[in-house]
């Protein structure tokens with residue numbers, strides 16, 4: 224990215240030499256992102272991040288479909304939920320089971336009154352991978368257009384848009400070590416599409432606005448590195464760290480629950496509830512030890528409300544407020560994972576002593 228930030232002043236739409244260099248760099252990134260998700264480069268539209276990708280997809284579906292509901296899961300990210308709630312149509316929120324996996328039983332009924340469907344590939348709090356393939360097959364059979372928020376999944380598990388048969392799919396660079404504020408939307412070739420951002424007609428008219436060359440180049444390289452890591456079985460080394468972390472925490476503490484169906488999680492995510500410990504207090508104690516984790520989703524951190532994802536899974540409210548999400552990546556080591564577990568054990572022990580097993584407000588004493 225650095226050369227493009229320092230010297231990349233050219234507008235990729237220009238006709239001069241430097242502009243053509245920028246255009247070529249963007250086209251290369253388009254191929255790199257397409258490879259990560261199994262699409263063609265022509266089907267990749269760069270955006271200003273995951274939220275914009277989701278809003279663009281849902282806006283198009285809303286605009287081009289007739290009456291009927293938007294069918295989504297009850298555990299979608301707020302980017303999807305707030306967007307469909309703002310539409311002048313009904314919203315069917317599909318339930319999940321206690322493991323955070325989408326329940327398919329009621330789907331056939333819901334599809335009868337649907338205009339389109341949007342289903343996340345993996346949940347951003349629990350990491351639980353959803354049965355999107357079966358879901359999209361049923362939606363396709365009902366003749367409905369489909370979108371998947373794959374923002375949490377991309378770069379962590381293999382994605383093949385063609386095998387999935389999905390019409391649109393959102394990804395975001397910063398979820399796989401790319402820069403923030405740049406994302407991509409896969410739009411299946413030939414799909415009717417209504418742009419959200421209109422203007423100069425960039426991205427083949429699908430997303431107007433002068434391209435963020437440095438960000439896009441960064442996203443492309445991040446996609447290539449993530450794909451290489453996945454193909455070298457990198458997911459196994461990440462889940463080994465996550466599993467060692469969980470084993471140590473679960474072995475060292477009582478009153479800990481591991482949330483989400485452990486047979487179908489992203490390799491990097493651990494979502495734990497600590498009886499008698501408010502997440503807000505734990506976050507402070509862990510931050511003192513340089514451990515950056517989050518309560519619920521990162522954007523919910525600081526909120527007093529329990530997360531809608533945990534409530535949808537039937538996790539009782541006090542426990543939902545005692546939950547933390549830990550994420551691991553290829554930039555961590557096993558030593559990091561085990562040190563994090565030690566820090567969690569110490570922080571929970573300390574907080575339980577001052578909180579008296581969940582009675583009373585959070586009080587964190589400095590050492």
Ligand SMILES: Cc1ncc(COP(=O)(O)O)c(C=O)c1O
Pocket residue numbers: 272273274275277300302343345346347372374375395396397404406
């Ligand atoms: C599942 C999911 N969808 C959407 C988003 C929003 O993406 P962005 O932060 O790139 O706008 C996130 C980010 O946390 C996410 O995890």
